[in-house]
Amino acid sequence: MSQLAGLPLIDEFRDGVLARKLAADIAREARSDREYHFMEFCGGHTHALCRYGLMELLPRHVRMVHGPGCPVCVLPMGRLQQAIDLAMKPNVILCAYGDLMRVPGKDRQSLLSAKARGAAVKLVLGSGEALRIARENPTKEVVFFAIGFETTTPTTAVALRAARDGGMTNFSVLCNHVLTPSALSAILASDQVKVDGVVGPGHVSTIIGSAPYERFGTEHHLPIVIAGFEPIDLLASILMLVRQVNEGRHEVENQFTRAVNREGNVLAQKLVDETLMLRDSFEWRGLGAIAASALKVRPAFAAWDAEVKFSLEDQVVKDHPACACGDILRGVKRPTDCKIFATACTPDHPMGACMVSPEGSCSAYFLYGRGRQSAPQERAS
Amino acid sequence: MSTRAKTFFRKLDLANGVVEATHGTGGKVMAQLVEELFLPAFDSKELRARNDGALLEVGAGQLVVSTDSYVVSPLFFPGGDIGSLAVHGTVNDVAMGGARPLALTVGFILEEGFPLKDLARIVASMAAAAKAAGVPIVTGDTKVVERGKGDGVFINTTGVGMLPAGRVAPSAERMRPGDVVLVSGTMGDHGVSILSTRESLSFESELLSDSAALNSLVELMYRAVPDLHVLRDPTRGGLATTLNELTHHVGVGVRLREKDVPVKPQVHAACELLGLDPLYAANEGKLLVVCAPGDAKKLLEAMKEHPLGRDAAIVGEVVEDPECFVQIDTTFGGARILDWLAGEQLPRIC
Incomplete structure (x- = not known):
């Protein structure tokens, strides 16, 4: 038996003493005559910043801007509604990841509420489970609701190939995979958000490698540090960003060397390329339509493409007017700037996706901000 | 039964029969x-x-x-x-x-x-x-x-x-600020064990449910400390949910220490992987007990003598808190809230 913190390769990265030392280094090296605005792209990073109170350790002029890297949050409600509508079909079993189950769509419907009304919705931990369900239910149409950034895309690719190789006729994929570099480009292209550096995605980069970010250095003169998800990873990455800014460098640096290299997972990239292709444009919740920012199933795999199989049409579902998810996802507003944050919108009754997904910044602020004197960032001193 | 006349023509086919x-x-x-x-x-x-x-x-x-x-x-x-x-x-x-x-x-x-x-x-x-x-x-x-x-x-x-005669029934209302919170062993074993039976998850070491009857442990505890303020088995929703039920019912807070809460490494690792918190995972053979501060040490020693209390630990205190928060002092430093979740924890995608 061990105590709660007792895992090798995790413990070392949650060392509070080392964290304070890193925070002191940041405070010493960050110039007092300027501000530093760094965007952490990933929801996982936002979550860790809040959970460990890291923003309270940073000096006031080093500020974190929360990015859109929460796959559940950026999924437009219209796409969610497609899944709910599919699930309501009598012969369909819809397989979805756990954090999608409670996301509110049109008229506050969710996959969970659809399930209660008789829809066959199964929570799966991966595409393999969806394939198994399809094999076990040969008379049903099993649809895998595929979402996520590059981290989860290869598992969808594997499922498509397995379905083809197995000659499965009752399995299809509703593909909503989106691309990190495209979203980052879109945010940097807008002048609403000013960032001096980016804490780059960790898990995504295990797949795509660090090379795809290199153009941000040349095109946007922006330093990027790919970071792991533990508090030490994040603080070390912020320190690396401060140093790049101070030295006028704009390079892609890799703090997460224990998992990420320049090339990424080439085998996974090939699999994705074999089964999926770029969409011309894709709607992101909060960010709007972004060109070449998402993937769809290749025509060669059309037999396993739910959009083709069920002749799905695009749906547009508007966000609740009071919900500031869009601005929050672009880093323009903080969760605490939203009028309905923690009042009308809570994890029990989420109005927007940033609250319902545990990766969302509103959820992170709600979970970890309360009980402190103020919201995480505002407490910084 | 053996003296009864033969009532049934053919014996129940326990090997191949089905419920009809x-x-x-x-x-x-x-x-x-x-x-x-x-x-x-x-x-x-x-x-x-x-x-x-x-x-x-x-x-x-x-x-x-x-x-x-x-x-x-x-x-x-x-x-x-x-x-x-x-x-x-x-x-x-x-x-x-x-x-x-x-x-x-x-x-x-x-x-x-x-x-x-x-x-x-x-x-x-x-x-x-x-x-x-x-x-x-x-x-x-x-x-x-x-x-x-x-x-x-x-x-x-x-x-x-x-x-038993003379024993004051334990009850939520009896917990008060200053009281000490103990658990009888590692948290989350049952919940994570059930999750691990899913086909897509397999762990190197098999994790067993902690399902066990706690009545003999409770008797042992009463022999050591005749007055236990609260006894609960943190089943669905785990320790965090049970404590939230108590604090919200009574109008107090609880402050736990992360370093003192026993969690098996396999459970911790599985939870890290799935984005879950072991303190919200179900237990079926563990209890939490709240007692007066002066009784805590004696109670802990008694619990450790029982096989089901071997890993027992003092994990925190009841505090005054109008917000009724359950908070945990993290090993990292600082505290975070263990919120009362809307529903069950759902595994995350990344």
């Missing part, structure tokens, strides 16, 4: 199921009396009654099954009332087509669990639902226990 609708109709077929399966397994003088209810002899005192229904899936999991769980869960609920469990009732809801082999395995497991806990199963009921209307087998058990 008639097994729940109250006729002879059901009687055979009771005679050949339930009675030999749960043998007690109350059951042998074959009355609708059981007559229990109790002295002057207070009874504690608790009931629970078990609909777990999968039915068999590492370290237990729905049968042992149905015994342990209800025995523990009675024991958490400070009572000595005296007897259990059992109600089966069986789905037509359910293999008798599996039912026999469940029944044997219930019988063994009841025997080990020293709590007889004294009356029961069987219903069969049409194929497709159930999930194999649902079990309800009701437990009755007696509060």
